[in-house]
Amino acid sequence: MPGKSMEALVLLGPDEYEFREVPVPEIGPAEVLCRVGAVAICGTDLGIMSGKFFPMWPPEWPFIIGHEWAGTVEAVGAGITDFKPGDRVAGSSAVGCGHCRNCMKGRYNLCLNYGNMEAGHRQYGMTAQGAYAEFINANARSIAVLPDDIDLPTASLLDTAGIALHITKQGNVEAGDTVVVIGPGAVGSITYQCARALGAGRVIVAGRGSRLEKAKALGFETVDVNSRDVMEYVREETGGIGPDVVLECAGTAQTIVQAVEMIKKGGRVVVGGISQEKGEFPLHRFVLDEIEVVGSRAAPNCLPEVLALTRSGALRLAELVTHKFPLSEFTTAIKTFRERIDGALKVVVEP
Ligand SMILES: [Zn+2]
Numbered sequence: 001m002p003g004k005s006m007e008a009l010v011l012l013g014p015d016e017y018e019f020r021e022v023p024v025p026e027i028g029p030a031e032v033l034c035r036v037g038a039v040a041i042c043g044t045d046l047g048i049m050s051g052k053f054f055p056m057w058p059p060e061w062p063f064i065i066g067h068e069w070a071g072t073v074e075a076v077g078a079g080i081t082d083f084k085p086g087d088r089v090a091g092s093s094a095v096g097c098g099h100c101r102n103c104m105k106g107r108y109n110l111c112l113n114y115g116n117m118e119a120g121h122r123q124y125g126m127t128a129q130g131a132y133a134e135f136i137n138a139n140a141r142s143i144a145v146l147p148d149d150i151d152l153p154t155a156s157l158l159d160t161a162g163i164a165l166h167i168t169k170q171g172n173v174e175a176g177d178t179v180v181v182i183g184p185g186a187v188g189s190i191t192y193q194c195a196r197a198l199g200a201g202r203v204i205v206a207g208r209g210s211r212l213e214k215a216k217a218l219g220f221e222t223v224d225v226n227s228r229d230v231m232e233y234v235r236e237e238t239g240g241i242g243p244d245v246v247l248e249c250a251g252t253a254q255t256i257v258q259a260v261e262m263i264k265k266g267g268r269v270v271v272g273g274i275s276q277e278k279g280e281f282p283l284h285r286f287v288l289d290e291i292e293v294v295g296s297r298a299a300p301n302c303l304p305e306v307l308a309l310t311r312s313g314a315l316r317l318a319e320l321v322t323h324k325f326p327l328s329e330f331t332t333a334i335k336t337f338r339e340r341i342d343g344a345l346k347v348v349v350e351p
């Protein structure tokens with residue numbers, strides 16, 4: 001059993017953090033105390049650290065962030081029989097209250113008690129204590145046991161993989177479909193793999209730089225937005241018809257509009273990238289071409305599924321981990337991630 005205190009990376013306010021001794025979290029019923037083995041840095045972490053999401057994420061300072069993690073079970077709370085000390089597990093970043101209408105329907109990513117700790121909702125590293133620490137206290141509904149053949153740094157990508165899978169499922173991808181994935185970043189690079197895993201006949205990845213090179217290296221068809229007009233390329237390559245599904249993972253107003261403009265009549269666009277900008281939508285297309293545009297948030301019920309797809313080899317996550325650092329070198333790790341040093345895609349820290 002751990003002692004009473006632990007080392008953690010604590011945010012004190014916007015762009016201010018330090019390593020501190022803090023109490024080891026206490027576990028309640030249905031909760032599991034886990035020793036954190038690996039945490040993947042997420043773009044959302046940068047936003048939270050800058051203070052731009054305060055007071056939504058975090059609701060208060062000081063705060064411990066980190067939501068893409070894997071580790072080992074230390075202790076289990078009352079009523080937990082599915083996990084035991086020593087189990088290696090991966091964490092999912094959110095758990096719903098479990099009793100609101102949306103949670104009851106399995107849509108706990110849209111929990112009606114979002115952020116309400118008393119009701120039982122948790123978004124780890126955003127509204128509840130996160131994983132840049134020796135231990136995290138996770139609801140049993142938010143973790144899954146890992147098989148021996150998946151290491152902890154790879155497993156720390158499973159939350160992101162779940163987001164990518166949810167985006168792909170929201171697209172209702174059918175066998176043989178032509179799917180365009182815009183934005184081959186951390187989420188996009190797993191989304192194009194999911195599209196193929198779910199039966200797409202052809203997957204075209206639009207992007208630039210080392211991230212697009214990664215897609216090519218993984219065997220995907222790519223189009224470089226710096227050297228080609230993507231709209232023109234996709235139109236030509238689909239006989240002027242457009243793709244069946246577009247999965248938008250870049251999150252700019254321009255790429256979201258582009259997705260709606262390039263889609264086939266009756267096609268489906270999923271917006272997974274979060275845009276802060278306003279854009280002008282080609283509104284007539286919704287009606288006259290019966291375009292479906294849906295959003296995709298988080299990764300409800302996806303953890304067991306991406307775990308299975310990773311084991312089967314359909315998802316190649318280990319190759320997306322470009323850098324690893326001990327937690328004590330967090331400052332270097334975050335700089336490497338932010339500035340995309342040496343083609344950084346997923347940067348993992350190990351407490
Ligand atoms: Zn994330």
Ligand SMILES: [Zn+2]
Pocket residue numbers: 096097098099100101102103104108110111112113
């Ligand atoms: Zn709920």
